[in-house]
Amino acid sequence: MSSFHFSERVRALGGAAERDCREAGLFSRADEVCSERSEQVLAAFRCERVSSGDFAEVTGYGYSDGGREKLERIYAAIFGAQDALVRLSFLSGTHALTVALRALLRPGDTLLAISGAPYDTLQAVIGTSGGSGASLLARGVRYEQIELSGDSFDLPTIFARVARGDVRVAHIQRSRGYSARGGLCIDKIARAIAAVKDACPETIVLVDNCYGEFVERREPTMVGADVAVGSLLKNPGGGMASTGGYCAGRADLIAEIAEWLTAPSIGRDLGANFGQLSSLYKGIFLAPSVVAAALKTAIFAARALSLAGFRGVSPRFDEPRTDIVQTVDLGSADALVAFCGGLQSGSPIDSFARPEPGEMPGYEDLEVMAGGSFIGGSTIELSADGPLKPPYTAYLQGGLTFDYGKLGVLSAIEAMQEKGYISL
Numbered sequence: 001m002s003s004f005h006f007s008e009r010v011r012a013l014g015g016a017a018e019r020d021c022r023e024a025g026l027f028s029r030a031d032e033v034c035s036e037r038s039e040q041v042l043a044a045f046r047c048e049r050v051s052s053g054d055f056a057e058v059t060g061y062g063y064s065d066g067g068r069e070k071l072e073r074i075y076a077a078i079f080g081a082q083d084a085l086v087r088l089s090f091l092s093g094t095h096a097l098t099v100a101l102r103a104l105l106r107p108g109d110t111l112l113a114i115s116g117a118p119y120d121t122l123q124a125v126i127g128t129s130g131g132s133g134a135s136l137l138a139r140g141v142r143y144e145q146i147e148l149s150g151d152s153f154d155l156p157t158i159f160a161r162v163a164r165g166d167v168r169v170a171h172i173q174r175s176r177g178y179s180a181r182g183g184l185c186i187d188k189i190a191r192a193i194a195a196v197k198d199a200c201p202e203t204i205v206l207v208d209n210c211y212g213e214f215v216e217r218r219e220p221t222m223v224g225a226d227v228a229v230g231s232l233l234k235n236p237g238g239g240m241a242s243t244g245g246y247c248a249g250r251a252d253l254i255a256e257i258a259e260w261l262t263a264p265s266i267g268r269d270l271g272a273n274f275g276q277l278s279s280l281y282k283g284i285f286l287a288p289s290v291v292a293a294a295l296k297t298a299i300f301a302a303r304a305l306s307l308a309g310f311r312g313v314s315p316r317f318d319e320p321r322t323d324i325v326q327t328v329d330l331g332s333a334d335a336l337v338a339f340c341g342g343l344q345s346g347s348p349i350d351s352f353a354r355p356e357p358g359e360m361p362g363y364e365d366l367e368v369m370a371g372g373s374f375i376g377g378s379t380i381e382l383s384a385d386g387p388l389k390p391p392y393t394a395y396l397q398g399g400l401t402f403d404y405g406k407l408g409v410l411s412a413i414e415a416m417q418e419k420g421y422i423s424l
């Protein structure tokens with residue numbers, strides 16, 4: 001029985017794409033990382049002796065919530081960090097990054113982005129767009145940026161700038177964000193951190209780890225990053241967390257970040273859990289598998305879209321990956337909207353809805369977004385979005401299981417075929 005009404009050609013394309021991915025050993029590679037990371041996660045749960053009592057709802061101020069503190073120690077262990085802050089009160093990845101940057105940068109300090117322009121929503125946080133009086137620049141923080149050299153860090157320039165001794169925070173973004181560059185793998189990040197620390201050991205290295213968690217065997221905090229920051233609506237939430245973010249890293253810095261999240265002297269000691277701890281525990285427990293499913297979905301999409309004739313597919317299906325983002329250039333605004341519409345139709349929630357371009361807080365261009373997800377805006381669930389500007393790139397990510405991911409991708413390809421943007 002086939003209730004999905006894919007055309008024969010789209011089914012055949014899907015079959016060929018999946019075969020190519022398996023034959024190239026790409027799925028087994030993702031499974032190997034998943035096994036290794038799952039072992040780490042389970043070891044952390046055992047070491048902390050997690051029991052069902054740790055999931056108890058704590059309301060009010062949330063003093064002495066042992067379950068919340070244990071979860072934070074588990075994150076620290078999984079990230080190879082001294083400490084971690086895992087909070088529902090981080091509203092998003094942008095918010096967690098904002099709190100961390102505000103905590104670590106004082107007026108007169110310099111923030112140096114060493115992987116080029118940070119993610120769109122951070123432009124307003126830094127103050128390079130938007131003109132908010134609450135931005136870092138408005139508070140008197142200095143900002144400088146070093147571009148990537150090709151797909152790697154410009155190590156000599158980074159070393160020379162940091163060696164002047166006045167850079168308080170060096171910022172690295174692991175994933176591509178809404179840019180044409182590739183992700184920066186842990187080996188490259190390790191070399192960049194070494195260059196910063198050689199030039200000035202006091203400079204704090206902060207990594208925007210969004211979309212990167214569990215993709216590789218190691219995390220930035222295992223290769224010398226002082227702080228890694230991310231969203232629970234992405235990889236480490238495992239599709240279970242209904243909100244939240246995390247910071248993992250050096251204990252003294254995590255303590256400072258906690259004071260800026262809450263209040264001086266309160267720091268990490270407060271915070272009701274609203275009965276959400278069991279989803280956060282379940283999320284980090286499932287995260288290695290869910291990230292592997294999202295990676296397979298991305299690899300499959302890359303192959304299927306290339307076979308369908310798209311040339312601007314990045315990364316290529318067999319290129320190494322450090323994040324779960326897949327992009328494809330679709331060439332026109334209509335094609336981008338059709339692609340997102342097709343993906344939406346292959347989603348479990350709101351499959352009948354058609355995404356339309358609109359304005360998004362924190363983004364400069366009109367955006368179109370497909371996200372038929374259980375949790376609003378969750379992008380570890382299958383989702384696609386893109387700014388309406390040339391080359392009309394769709395940013396595709398997520399997939400709670402590979403089978404559902406594949407159905408979503410094939411629905412997008414079917415829509416492109418029906419509307420005449422491709423001919424199979």
Ligand SMILES: *Cc1c(COP(=O)(O)O)cnc(C)c1O
Binds near residue numbers: 174
């Ligand atoms: C998603 C993302 C962010 C922001 O996270 P939100 O939860 O969307 O605010 C920041 N940086 C990168 C690289 C991201 O992918």
